[in-house]
Amino acid sequence: MPPPHSNHYGTNSRYIKNANGFLTSWVGWVYRLAPWVLIIIFLLTGGVFYYTVENLGVDTDTANILSPDLPFRQSNERYTHLFPQYEDTLIIVIEGNVPERIWEGSKQLAAKLEASDTLFKRVYLPQANNFFERYGLMYLSLSELEKTTDSLAQAQPFLGRLTQDPSLGGLLDMLNEVINAKQAGDTNLELQPILGPISQAVESILSGQPNILSWQALMSPDETASSKEQRQFIIAQPRMDFNQILPAGPAIEAVRAFSEELQLDSLHGLQVRITGDVALSHEELESAIAGAKIAGLLAILMTGVLLLLGLRSISLVLATLVTLVIGLILTAGFATVTIGHLNLISTAFAVLYIGLGTAYAIHFCLRYQRLIQAGLGQPEALSATASEVGTALTLCALTTAIGFYAFIPTDFAGVSELGIIAGTGMFISLALTLTFLPALLRLLPMPSSTRSRGARGKTLSFLSNIPIDYRRQLLGSGLILGLGALILLPQSHFDYNPLNLRNPNSESVSTLLELIDTETIPPLSAIVLASDARKAQQLADQLRQLDTVGTVVTVQDFIPKKQEEKLAIIDEMALLLGPLLGPSEWESKTKTEQKYITLRRFLQTLDNYLASSTAPPSPAAYQLAENFRQLLNRLKQSNLVAQKQLLLTLQHNLLATLPDNLTRLGQSLQAGPISLGTLPPDLRRRWITPAGIQRIEVFPKEGLNINDTTSLRHFVNDIHNLAPSATGALILSFRSGETIVAAFQQAFIYALIAITIVLLFLLRSPRDAILVLIPLLLAGVMLGAAMIILDTPFNFANIIALPLILGIGVDNGIHMVWRVRQAPPKTGNPLQTSTALAVILSALVTVCSFGNLLFASHPGMASMGLLLSVGVALTLLCTLLLLPALLLATQNRFSLAGEKK
Numbered sequence: 001m002p003p004p005h006s007n008h009y010g011t012n013s014r015y016i017k018n019a020n021g022f023l024t025s026w027v028g029w030v031y032r033l034a035p036w037v038l039i040i041i042f043l044l045t046g047g048v049f050y051y052t053v054e055n056l057g058v059d060t061d062t063a064n065i066l067s068p069d070l071p072f073r074q075s076n077e078r079y080t081h082l083f084p085q086y087e088d089t090l091i092i093v094i095e096g097n098v099p100e101r102i103w104e105g106s107k108q109l110a111a112k113l114e115a116s117d118t119l120f121k122r123v124y125l126p127q128a129n130n131f132f133e134r135y136g137l138m139y140l141s142l143s144e145l146e147k148t149t150d151s152l153a154q155a156q157p158f159l160g161r162l163t164q165d166p167s168l169g170g171l172l173d174m175l176n177e178v179i180n181a182k183q184a185g186d187t188n189l190e191l192q193p194i195l196g197p198i199s200q201a202v203e204s205i206l207s208g209q210p211n212i213l214s215w216q217a218l219m220s221p222d223e224t225a226s227s228k229e230q231r232q233f234i235i236a237q238p239r240m241d242f243n244q245i246l247p248a249g250p251a252i253e254a255v256r257a258f259s260e261e262l263q264l265d266s267l268h269g270l271q272v273r274i275t276g277d278v279a280l281s282h283e284e285l286e287s288a289i290a291g292a293k294i295a296g297l298l299a300i301l302m303t304g305v306l307l308l309l310g311l312r313s314i315s316l317v318l319a320t321l322v323t324l325v326i327g328l329i330l331t332a333g334f335a336t337v338t339i340g341h342l343n344l345i346s347t348a349f350a351v352l353y354i355g356l357g358t359a360y361a362i363h364f365c366l367r368y369q370r371l372i373q374a375g376l377g378q379p380e381a382l383s384a385t386a387s388e389v390g391t392a393l394t395l396c397a398l399t400t401a402i403g404f405y406a407f408i409p410t411d412f413a414g415v416s417e418l419g420i421i422a423g424t425g426m427f428i429s430l431a432l433t434l435t436f437l438p439a440l441l442r443l444l445p446m447p448s449s450t451r452s453r454g455a456r457g458k459t460l461s462f463l464s465n466i467p468i469d470y471r472r473q474l475l476g477s478g479l480i481l482g483l484g485a486l487i488l489l490p491q492s493h494f495d496y497n498p499l500n501l502r503n504p505n506s507e508s509v510s511t512l513l514e515l516i517d518t519e520t521i522p523p524l525s526a527i528v529l530a531s532d533a534r535k536a537q538q539l540a541d542q543l544r545q546l547d548t549v550g551t552v553v554t555v556q557d558f559i560p561k562k563q564e565e566k567l568a569i570i571d572e573m574a575l576l577l578g579p580l581l582g583p584s585e586w587e588s589k590t591k592t593e594q595k596y597i598t599l600r601r602f603l604q605t606l607d608n609y610l611a612s613s614t615a616p617p618s619p620a621a622y623q624l625a626e627n628f629r630q631l632l633n634r635l636k637q638s639n640l641v642a643q644k645q646l647l648l649t650l651q652h653n654l655l656a657t658l659p660d661n662l663t664r665l666g667q668s669l670q671a672g673p674i675s676l677g678t679l680p681p682d683l684r685r686r687w688i689t690p691a692g693i694q695r696i697e698v699f700p701k702e703g704l705n706i707n708d709t710t711s712l713r714h715f716v717n718d719i720h721n722l723a724p725s726a727t728g729a730l731i732l733s734f735r736s737g738e739t740i741v742a743a744f745q746q747a748f749i750y751a752l753i754a755i756t757i758v759l760l761f762l763l764r765s766p767r768d769a770i771l772v773l774i775p776l777l778l779a780g781v782m783l784g785a786a787m788i789i790l791d792t793p794f795n796f797a798n799i800i801a802l803p804l805i806l807g808i809g810v811d812n813g814i815h816m817v818w819r820v821r822q823a824p825p826k827t828g829n830p831l832q833t834s835t836a837l838a839v840i841l842s843a844l845v846t847v848c849s850f851g852n853l854l855f856a857s858h859p860g861m862a863s864m865g866l867l868l869s870v871g872v873a874l875t876l877l878c879t880l881l882l883l884p885a886l887l888l889a890t891q892n893r894f895s896l897a898g899e900k901k
Contacts, residue, residue: 022381023390027438031379034442041436045326048333056332057341061242062281065345066412072735076727079527085122085237089521090248091276092643093511096269099216099230100657105264105306106232109272112258119251122237123683124682131680137570137668138560145566149573152219156576164283166658168595168651172602179621181277191618193217201653205646206630211269216663237861238278245330246285248278249517275515275523277509277729280493280499285344287503287858291505294496294852299354302848310841311365313447317700319440320361320664325875327357327432331425338420345414347801348734349421355849356422356807357429359470360840363815366834366841369447378446382438389835392818395762397430399755399814400807409802410743419747422803424485428884437621466831471885478882482778485785495793496737497707501860521699525717526728528696536694542722543698550701550713555676555687555694563673574669578621595647596635603628653692685861698728745797748806754809768821771886772813775878779809790866797860798867805871808846812839813881820887830884842874 030037066073080087094106094405137145152159162174167634181187197213204211238251251273259265259272267524307317328350335349342349367389371381373710404423407415467474493499502509516522528543530536536554543552560566606625610617631650635643676684687695698719705711716734717725752773759769783805787794819825819835830836846868853865 013017023386023434024860025435025467027383027390028379028384030435030438030443031382034439036445037435037439041326041432041439042080045491046327049329052329052332052336055340056336057243058347059242059341060245060247060281060285061240062344065343065412066736066739067411067413070411070735070739071724072727073733075725076732078725079529079727083527083695083855084687084694085124085235088240088248088278089276090236090238090251090274091632092106092277093231093273093515094234094264094277095231095271095273097230098214098269100214100660101212101268101270102230102232104660105262106234109255109258109264110234110766113255113263114264115235116254118239119239119254120236122235124235124686126233126235129680131683133664134667135674135678136568138671138674140566142562142565142569144802145569149569149596151186152573153576154187155219158189159577162658163662165657166364168647168654169598171654172384172598176602176605179267179605183609183612192620194623195618195620198654199620199627202624202627202631202650206627207666208381211653212656213750215657217659219665225876228537229789235276240278243291246282248282252282257672260713262442273507273511275508275511280502281510281522283506284502284858284860287506287725288861289855294856298852299351299849302852303317303354303358303845304400304771306841306848307362310362310844311369311447313365313369314363315441315444316369316447318363319437322440323356323361323429323432324358326428326436327425327801330428330432332420332817333430334424335421338424343417346418346421348800349418350427351416351849352392352422352804353425355846356811358845359808359838360397360429360433361437362833362842362845363389363393363838364437365441366838368441370834372446378442382441386434386438388814389818389824390823393433395758396811396814396816397426398758398856399810401426402754402758403806403810405755407743409750410746411739412743412747414505415743415747415803418800419803426807427512429440443495453459465829465831467831467881468888472890474502474881475889478878482781484614484779486780487782488785488788489894491788493793494707494737494741494799495795496709496712498796499735500707501795501797501858503857505857524700524729526698526716526726528698528719528723528726530694530696532692536696539723539795540696541697546718546722548704548718549698550704551699553699555679555684557870558679558683558687559674559676567673569669570669570671578669588735592735596632596643599628599635601630601634627864635652643757691749698726700730705773731747740796740799741794742801748802751803751806759814763817767890771817771890772810774886775813775882776806776809776875777808778882779805779871779878783867783873786870786874787867790870792863792866795863795869797858798863801864801868801871804846804850805875806869808843808872809875809879811845812835812875813840813883817887818885830887831880836880839879840876843872847872 063073063076068077094102094109094110095106096102107129110123110125113120131140137148140148158174158178161177161607164170164218165173174195175198178187178189179191181188182191201211201213236251236255238248240247255272255274264270303323304317307320308314311317311320325666331349331353335346339346340512364385368381371384371429372378376384401423403418405424406420406531408415494693499509499512504510504513512523528539530539533556537556540552540554540556543549569717603625606628610621610625612901631646635646638646676688699705704715706715712730712734716731719731756769756773759772760766763769763772792798815835816830817837818832819833824830825833850865850868850872853861854869856862856865
């Protein structure tokens with residue numbers, strides 16, 4: 001029987017024979033010069049590490065992951081050049097139940113942000129500004145304006161009384177008049193919208209909760225306005241530093257700090273939330289970084305445990321891990337020299353390297369260990385290991401690198417850079433496995449020369465015989481599963497909505513989804529540019545005719561319709577209310593005792609009204625009367641100082657917002673005609689460039705589900721058929737998805753063809769090449785079917801995992817076929833070899849590296865973990881079950897009798 005390290009069965013390829021001889025000599029040379037080899041590599045690694053830390057940058061601009069030459073990217077570049085204020089924006093949402101507080105808080109926060117010009121380039125208030133304070137009435141419909149005028153006309157006598165005495169006593173006296181007039185039938189004013197908010201304000205004082213009465217809501221004709229939550233928006237454009245992991249981090253922290261400083265919080269009835277494309281990217285990066293840290297720690301821990309269980313040797317585990325770390329450093333150094341930065345996708349090279357690069361060391365160490373156990377000395381075992389697995393490792397490195405390099409010619413620039421880095425990393429890992437690892441093993445204690453099998457060995461032996469004993473059943477089952485998977489495969493689809501990759505519970509995503517559901521005009525749209533006003537109007541009219549299009553907005557929509565009729569109504573209102581809205585010089589001199597008497601008198605008026613049988617009382621009147629009784633009892637039980645403070649608080653909560661509302665009302669009564677020239681410059685510049693190019697914003701039809709790929713495709717195609725250079729968030733996300741899908745299809749075809757050619761050339765056996773590819777292709781179609789069954793579509797995140805699965809599948813097949821052809825086991829069963837154990841162990845390491853991503857809060861990372869776990873499991877099963885059956889079924893000229901494992 002030939003020695004365990006010989007190529008007794010040989011091969012018909014002289015290239016492989018020459019390679020085996022070269023590798024044997026190479027490792028022998030490394031063995032003799034091991035200390036010097038280690039010193040050189042350690043010094044090289046130290047220098048590369050220092051250079052990488054100093055020079056490797058990070059490009060976190062998500063736009064750069066696709067080729068800038070793509071038509072839709074060029075359209076977007078032109079758009080952002082013409083309208084730079086729409087690029088990289090934060091949408092700050094200020095919400096609450098008191099419109100005046102929201103209004104004032106928005107202006108204060110905007111002023112703070114505008115003053116921080118080192119953090120923000122532009123800050124824009126769409127509504128809370130002087131223009132809309134003056135011209136707000138012009139943007140009401142004619143019917144809404146008439147309703148507002150009628151409401152104010154009815155309130156005019158009472159409003160006049162209050163403007164002369166804007167105190168607690170004046171308010172209560174005015175309410176006395178309103179209630180008495182209502183009881184006598186002298187007014188049509190509804191009491192519910194008036195007394196309800198006042199009752200809530202009094203009740204808040206009794207409960208100790210801040211709740212200022214909104215006079216804006218009180219004077220609104222909308223009966224639900226007093227209870228309706230209001231919101232204002234600030235659109236801020238931060239200064240982005242894409243060399244930082246979190247480019248907008250300082251700006252977002254500033255928004256939160258200013259909000260806290262201005263007391264825009266729940267304790268004061270307000271809430272500030274941040275969304276927009278910048279916030280979405282920021283939170284996604286935070287989530288991904290947090291998930292990657294946890295996943296990285298778990299991966300290192302579980303990889304170490306698996307290596308210890310699989311290798312059963314501290315020295316082999318240590319050698320594998322040290323080789324892995326050095327390989328990561330050298331690969332990062334290569335990225336620094338050739339590309340100079342990492343993008344959001346190429347940062348994944350590290351986990352890809354762990355998943356694939358570790359496998360090379362595992363195969364080398366396990367075969368080395370088995371040869372030591374077979375009785376060889378260390379020099380002979382290292383040389384024999386290089387001879388038996390070195391060529392297979394070289395072939396695996398080449399095919400895996402091809403899988404990554406196949407992305408270089410595609411338009412998916414982010415993965416192209418990843419392909420360059422990770423593909424070259426495979427060759428770095430191979431070089432270290434054949435150079436550094438043998439030198440390190442030379443200086444470490446040899447692994448144990450005995451291995452106890454016991455009952456577990458018998459169980460594993462039984463399991464390993466299943467592909468041999470049931471090969472026909474397995475081949476038939478594989479054929480049936482493959483055909484079934486092919487039938488399901490057309491149902492697989494790609495999710496084009498990037499929101500589905502983000503944590504739905506994060507602030508930016510939940511806020512955006514709420515705005516999509518509740519705002520009349522949703523925040524996601526398409527953008528069309530027109531060369532002039534006439535073309536803009538023509539395009540807008542054509543867009544409104546499309547079945548998939550809802551609202552279309554141009555700058556002309558800021559010019560109100562029926563201006564003459566509206567101005568006439570406003571003039572009538574000014575004649576009626578103008579004299580009441582002048583500045584008041586009133587100063588409160590009412591004593592506490594007099595205020596107490598006024599409260600009792602108002603309560604008596606309420607009681608009389610409630611006891612009246614001539615008019616049905618307002619439901620709010622009952623609650624208001626009860627609240628006033630509790631208030632009077634508290635005043636009665638308090639000392640003079642507490643009484644004074646309580647009454648001052650009551651007056652403030654009921655009247656604090658009145659003066660500003662009267663001022664704004666007075667300003668709105670001075671409105672005049674609105675034209676393009678009347679619009680404020682910052683608003684006009686957001687729709688028209690200085691050269692006259694106009695912006696048209698197009699929103700999907702109400703009810704159109706943008707999460708549905710077919711609906712989104714129809715919307716995008718309809719617009720592009722009319723305006724080929726259209727851009728916007730919806731178009732960018734869909735066209736980006738199309739590009740990514742096309743890139744992966746293109747890269748897969750390139751890789752499959754190139755890998756097949758390499759296998760045919762090096763193995764010199766079409767049969768062996770087909771045997772390597774059949775389990776991989778079956779696992780691929782089964783993976784597609786599994787994703788359909790698990791209701792998990794392919795998306796921007798998980799599709800990146802496909803190169804890793806391709807690399808693992810090819811490597812597993814190569815190792816198994818190569819072992820049978822080069823050093824077949826005595827039993828003829830390739831599963832009873834160190835190669836099979838190495839395949840299983842490397843696959844488990846990969847699953848542990850990525851499988852814990854399933855528990856990440858980031859949906860994109862979780863979907864990547866699912867795809868990898870299922871894909872690697874299917875690839876491993878097809879390799880272990882189907883490939884041995886295929887090998888035995890096709891065996892015709894290789895003797896099954898051979899050397900020991």
